[in-house]
Amino acid sequence: MRQRAVRISALALAVTAAMGASAFAPPAHAVQAPHAARSSAGHEATSAALRDLVEKGGQPGVAAKAVDDKGSWYGSAGHADTATGRERSPGDHFRGASITKTFIATVLLQLEAEGRLSLDDTVEAWLPGLVRGNGYDGSRITLRRLLNHTSGIANYTADPEFVHNAAGPGFPEHRYDTHTPEELVAIALKYPPLPDPEKTPSYSNTNFVIAGMVIEKATGHSYAQEATRRIIRPLRLRGTSFPGTSPRMPDPHPVAYSRFHQDAPDAGIHDTTEQNMTWLGAAGDVISTTGDLNRFQRALIRGELLPPAQMKEMLDEVPLGDGTGYGLGVEFAQLSCGVKVVGKSGRTNGSLSAMVGTPDGKHQLTFNVNGDWLPDRSLYVNAIEAEFCGRKPLPPRGSATPLPDSLARSGG
Numbered sequence: 001m002r003q004r005a006v007r008i009s010a011l012a013l014a015v016t017a018a019m020g021a022s023a024f025a026p027p028a029h030a031v032q033a034p035h036a037a038r039s040s041a042g043h044e045a046t047s048a049a050l051r052d053l054v055e056k057g058g059q060p061g062v063a064a065k066a067v068d069d070k071g072s073w074y075g076s077a078g079h080a081d082t083a084t085g086r087e088r089s090p091g092d093h094f095r096g097a098s099i100t101k102t103f104i105a106t107v108l109l110q111l112e113a114e115g116r117l118s119l120d121d122t123v124e125a126w127l128p129g130l131v132r133g134n135g136y137d138g139s140r141i142t143l144r145r146l147l148n149h150t151s152g153i154a155n156y157t158a159d160p161e162f163v164h165n166a167a168g169p170g171f172p173e174h175r176y177d178t179h180t181p182e183e184l185v186a187i188a189l190k191y192p193p194l195p196d197p198e199k200t201p202s203y204s205n206t207n208f209v210i211a212g213m214v215i216e217k218a219t220g221h222s223y224a225q226e227a228t229r230r231i232i233r234p235l236r237l238r239g240t241s242f243p244g245t246s247p248r249m250p251d252p253h254p255v256a257y258s259r260f261h262q263d264a265p266d267a268g269i270h271d272t273t274e275q276n277m278t279w280l281g282a283a284g285d286v287i288s289t290t291g292d293l294n295r296f297q298r299a300l301i302r303g304e305l306l307p308p309a310q311m312k313e314m315l316d317e318v319p320l321g322d323g324t325g326y327g328l329g330v331e332f333a334q335l336s337c338g339v340k341v342v343g344k345s346g347r348t349n350g351s352l353s354a355m356v357g358t359p360d361g362k363h364q365l366t367f368n369v370n371g372d373w374l375p376d377r378s379l380y381v382n383a384i385e386a387e388f389c390g391r392k393p394l395p396p397r398g399s400a401t402p403l404p405d406s407l408a409r410s411g412g
Contacts (some may be wrong), residue, residue, distance in 0.1 A: 043073050045386035046365075049379070053369060054078035057379045060257045063088035064367035065290035066387055067298065074290070080254035080370065093239055093253045093287050094368040095277065096353050097346025100242075100286040101208050103227045105147050105329025106300060107215055109310040110230055117218050119144040119313065119328075126214045130185060135192045143214060145197070146207040147328035148318050152197030155204040156188035157280075166279040167349050168260045171272065178245050179278045184209050201318050201326055205283035208329075212282025223282045235299055239289035247274040249287065254370035256350020261372070269371075272349035284348060293355040293366040297343060301361035315342065315359070337389035347372060356384055363388065 043066060053062045054077045061078030076088040111117050123131050123146070124138035131138035131153065145151040157163055165174040188206040212223040219226055224242035232240050241250070249256075256275075259267040277285035288296075303311055317325040323334040332342050333356075343356030350372055357364035365387045374380070385391075 042070065042390075043075060043387070045389075045391050046073075046383065047075050047077075049383040049386040050075050050077040050367070052382065053379050057375055058373070059369050059371040061088045061254060061371075062367060062369045062383075063090070063092055063254075063290060064365065064383065064387075065090065065294055066363070066365045067294045068363040072291075072294075080252075082255070082257075088254060088370070089252055090291065091239065091252055091289060092368070093250045093289055094353060094370065095249075095256070095284075095346075095348050095351045096286040096288045096293065096355070096368075097280065097284040097348035097351060098205075099288070099293065099344045099346045099353060099355050100280070100282065100284045101329045102297075102300070102344045102355070103231060103286060103329075104208050104211050104215070104223060104282050105314060106305055107223065107226050107230055108143060108147065108211060109306050109314060109328065111215070111218055112313075113307050113310050117143070117214070119147070123210060123214075126217050127210065130182075130210070130213070131189070134189055136189060143211065144313075144328070146211050148316075148326045149201045149203050149207060150198045150318060150326075151204065151207050152193040152195070152202070153204050153206045153210075154188045154191035154194065155202070155206055156184050156209075157205050157283075159187050159190070162187055162279075163261070167258075168262075171258070171260060171270070171275075171349065175272070175275045176247055177279070178276055179281070181209050181213050181281055184279075184281065201320065203326075205280065208283040209281055215282075231296065231305065235292075235295055237288070237292040237296060239287075240292045240296070241287050242285055243277055243287055244285075245276055245278055247276045249273055254368075257371045258350040259371075259373045260349075267373070275349055277348075280348065284346060290366040290368065293353075294357075294364040297355050297357050297364050297366075298361055301342070301357060301359065333384070335385050335389055337385070337391075339388045341384065341388055352380065354380070354384060356388075358388070 046064065046066065050062050050064055053059045059078060060082050061080055063076045066073045074090045078088065080086045080088045080092065112119055120142050122139050123141045131141060141151045164170045185206060194202045215223040215226055224244065227242065255271055256273040258270050258272040260270065299305055306314065314328040314330060317327055317332050319325040325332040330342050330344055332340060334340050340359060341356045342359050343354065345354040350370060352369040352372055355366045365384065367383055
């Protein structure tokens with residue numbers, strides 16, 4: 001059942017009222033004339049890729065931070081606010097969307113290491129009756145299959161009515177709606193299971209909504225409380241949080257510009273900064289910063305959060321046959337220069353993000369774009385290629401490093 005969350009930002013209310021229905025069209029020159037990215041030796045290609053996201057991709061702005069054995073680097077292009085010309089900053093908070101899934105998988109793997117559950121447990125064992133009917137049998141779906149997208153459970157954010165309201169033209173009316181996990185799962189179960197999911201994995205936000213419910217059943221605490229206690233506090237991720245029903249963003253933050261997942265060049269641009277993220281919940285509600293996500297991934301891959309056995313499980317890749325693959329709450333990609341990276345990407349209203357690094361934990365990159373349209377998907381991959389290959393990729397005509405699946409869909 002949906003409820004309206006309290007609208008607690010007076011400024012946002014005033015802006016919404018002034019705009020009529022939160023429609024927002026930034027001045028054309030604000031998008032066309034980005035500020036130069038801050039650069040340093042070794043990151044020139046990444047700086048150029050950031051500029052391309054704004055100049056060629058028409059994005060409002062982008063901020064990125066990289067860490068390697070030579071230290072850390074920050075770069076940006078474009079604007080945090082196109083109306084005022086405010087630039088992106090290293091401390092910007094943004095919605096990480098499906099990067100949440102790495103936090104959720106880490107918590108479940110920690111619980112396994114503590115003997116409180118097994119990834120070979122079934123959904124039915126933990127949540128009796130939740131996944132049943134219309135061809136579904138929760139007693140045949142393990143927790144592992146939730147985390148690597150081999151469950152066959154349909155993706156609720158593919159439901160046309162739901163995505164229209166949560167991330168499409170219905171957003172202005174529904175931006176403050178609260179959704180329960182049970183409601184989201186029920187939407188998914190209206191659709192039959194996907195065929196041969198273990199042979200043909202299929203990305204589904206429903207998997208991680210259910211995983212969040214398992215965490216609560218196993219611990220008596222919400223996934224947000226457990227991730228905060230187990231990951232955020234120990235790593236001192238001071239810019240990272242799970243908002244619950246609050247639609248607000250902590251300062252500083254960019255304006256989140258959205259075309260409501262309409263990629264037409266003339267699609268209107270809207271301010272979606274305030275939104276109730278229970279429409280993604282455990283599948284994608286985390287708020288963080290570039291620095292925090294680099295620190296999180298660096299600690300995770302270096303074995304600071306999981307014992308070796310669970311780390312091996314997380315990095316057990318299910319290949320998709322196109323140079324990408326799924327682990328447990330993470331994704332893999334083979335770049336054009338032969339470097340393999342692991343991490344997670346995410347897309348939600350007004351935000352595109354990626355948190356990636358090398359499997360040895362020595363080199364990380366996190367970037368966020370405060371827009372959500374994809375006129376040329378290769379521009380997002382290029383930022384990753386530039387950082388880890390040291391150059392902009394030059395793929396043969398008609399081919400390129402595949403786009404992470406979570407950037408290719410609504411609520412990814």
